[in-house]
Amino acid sequence: MNKYRTHNCNELRKTSVGNSVTLSGWINKKRDHGNLLFLDLRDNYGVTQCIIDKDNSKFKELEKMQLETVIKIEGKVIDRSNETINKDISTGEVEVTIINFEVLGTCKELPLPVFSDQEYSEEIRLKYRFLDLRRKKIHQNIILRSKVISFIRSEMIKLGFLEFQTPILTSSSPEGARDFLVPSRLNPGKFYALPQAPQQFKQLIMVSGFDKYFQIAPCFRDEDARADRSPGEFYQLDLEMSFVEQEDIFDVVEKLMIKVFKNFSDKKILFEKFPKITYSDTMLKYGTDKPDLRNPLIISDITKLFVRDDISFEIFKKLVKKGSIVRSITIKNIKDKPRSFFDGIDKWAKDQGSSGLAYFTLEKNQKISGKGPVGKFFSEESLIELMKLTNAEVGDTIFLSCGKQSDVEKILSLARTKIAEELNLIKDDHFAFCWIVDYPIFELDELTKKIKFSHNPFSMPQGDIHNLDLSKPLSLKAYQYDIVCNGIELSSGAIRNHIPELMYKLFDIAGYSKKDVENKFSGMINALSYGAPPHGGIAPGIDRIVMLLANEKNIREVTMFPMNQNAQDLMMNAPSEIEESQLKELSLSLKTKK
RNA sequence: GGGGGUGUAGCUCAGUUGGUUAGAGCGAUCGCCUGUCACGCGAUAGGUCGAGGGUUCGAGUCCCUUCACUCCCGCCA
DSSP states (O other): OOSSOSSOTTOOOGGGTTOEEEEEEEEEEEEEOSSEEEEEEEOSSOEEEEEEETTSTTHHHHHTOOTTOEEEEEEEEEEOOGGGOOTTSTTTTEEEEEEEEEEEEOOOOOSSOSSOOOOOOHHHHHHTHHHHTTSHHHHHHHHHHHHHHHHHHHHHHHTTOEEOOOOSSBOOOSSSSOOOEEEOSSSTTOEEEOOSSSHHHHHHHHHTTOOEEEEEEEEEEOOOOBTTBOSEEEEEEEEEEESOOHHHHHHHHHHHHHHHHHHHOOSEESOSSOOEEEHHHHHHHTSSSSOOTTOOOOEEEOGGGGGOTTBOOHHHHHHHHTTOEEEEEEESSOTTSOHHHHHHHHHHHHHTTSOOOEEEEEEESSSEEEESTTGGGBOHHHHHHHHHHHTOOTTOEEEEEEEOHHHHHHHHHHHHHHHHHHTTOSOTTEEOEEEEEOOBSEEEOTTTOOEEESSOTTBOBSSOTTSOOOSSGGGOBBSEEEEEETTEEEEEEEEBOOOHHHHHHHHHHTTOOHHHHHHHTHHHHHHHTTTOOOEEEEOOBHHHHHHHHTTOSSGGGGOSSOOOTTSOBTTTTBSOOOOHHHHHHTTOOOOOOO
């Protein structure tokens, strides 16, 4: 028999009454009645109420024990009388009379209470993460994460995927995010990079003939943090398949996501067949490539109205003449909101750095007119045309934004969320998945006016790949796709370009010579020249999936040991300074900052 | 790199128009209490009000600088 426990703290039931037991755990809470002490003992599994009174010679000693001390209790399981049963815990019908106890781990005065539902500053939580992780909610989140990962792993294996590990020390990649670099001792002046994703390796695995690969892969990107983006590292369900088309990837991922989300959440999945939205459609209708489809509000383009002579909204007309666009959001049932609501939205938009949002409500007395600050600028005919373009009806309110396309998209995307939240239009108990498809391969760099890859340079262009018309590169689409849930981008993927000649051509358009490509992607290009299968894949973000399932808004609530916003681990003191001798060994010297 | 928010006891927070000795709950320490499950009651200790500078007869409160944490923009093929 184990010397620490015969049962865990969530095992004892009425059937155990009369048994002698040994329990070990943390002192979760004490209720001291002076001559009678209730003590809740907690472990990973649950809580058991233990009890001791002054007749026991150990009473005084136990009464003085700090919360969170680890103790072993020997005692007897006894029945609780009806009126003292605690229905909130599963061991609540019984309790353990303490006969003897032993301290296994002492505890200093706590910097943060464990038994409390209070919120604490992240600073203290991260510094004492081991205490924070004992707290119920985050403890359960981390357990959920473990279960989700196990579930995914077993589903992937069932689907015939093979799990492989890929190198953590690899080469720096010229495209994409900033790399974390590791100096090489044996190769002075040279650096490894931590992989931003196992992108090239998984393609090499396909070229190696393994057909279906997956990995719960750590990815390292040296980028600034957000609520849904940990600095440093995160995890992806990285997967790749050979001899597949886009639909084959969708099929695997849709089935997997539905299984995972049904298994681990009670929320309803809005579309079991995930809608496919083209990139250009989503940018128009939602202003973003990660739309929250729980939100019913839709954006419309009404630029062409502003050449009409019967609209006298001169500011917008002038801007449109110079190339600006006008888009609008239509909202139902808010015409009776107070003026302060509308002005509040306008002010909010200005605070977001935009030039604000114009608005008016469609009215009909004798004829249709616009009510609100800019309503008077519109004739009846122009409003009828606007109603056609926006699917608006009399009584609806229209918010308008005019400006550069990317600015209009950005502010209306934010406004769509803001307004829906204010009006409570977003159903919180739903998951709304969708695919974003048909991404353009190239885009124009606004600063340099040069053509650059808009996403993954290894994606396969759509169309006849043997006779591709490269004369209009900006209109080329790729077999590149994102999966989005509730406005959170879960993952990007693509059918890869496995034809070296075509890759050279595409890189050429983005300004890379054949030599550049061979230098930067030698491993890949070389491999693709020795019989590469058509292949493609995707990499859903594990942390974000768990975040959605745990109903958390912050990724650190589902990450065991996250870093803070400045990419510091307050518990381990990372990053830290290193010895001069270590630097020397690596042939490095530091330029000391002033 | 830029913008917003926050910073007062170990923890969570209050602190009025600038005005006496900066408060509460939890926690800690001590005492009382045999059926609690957020046990109750009483007492005690605990504060460079993030730091520095300024305005003022007087600053937790107003101004400037700075630091930390956080949210957002940039960035994230």
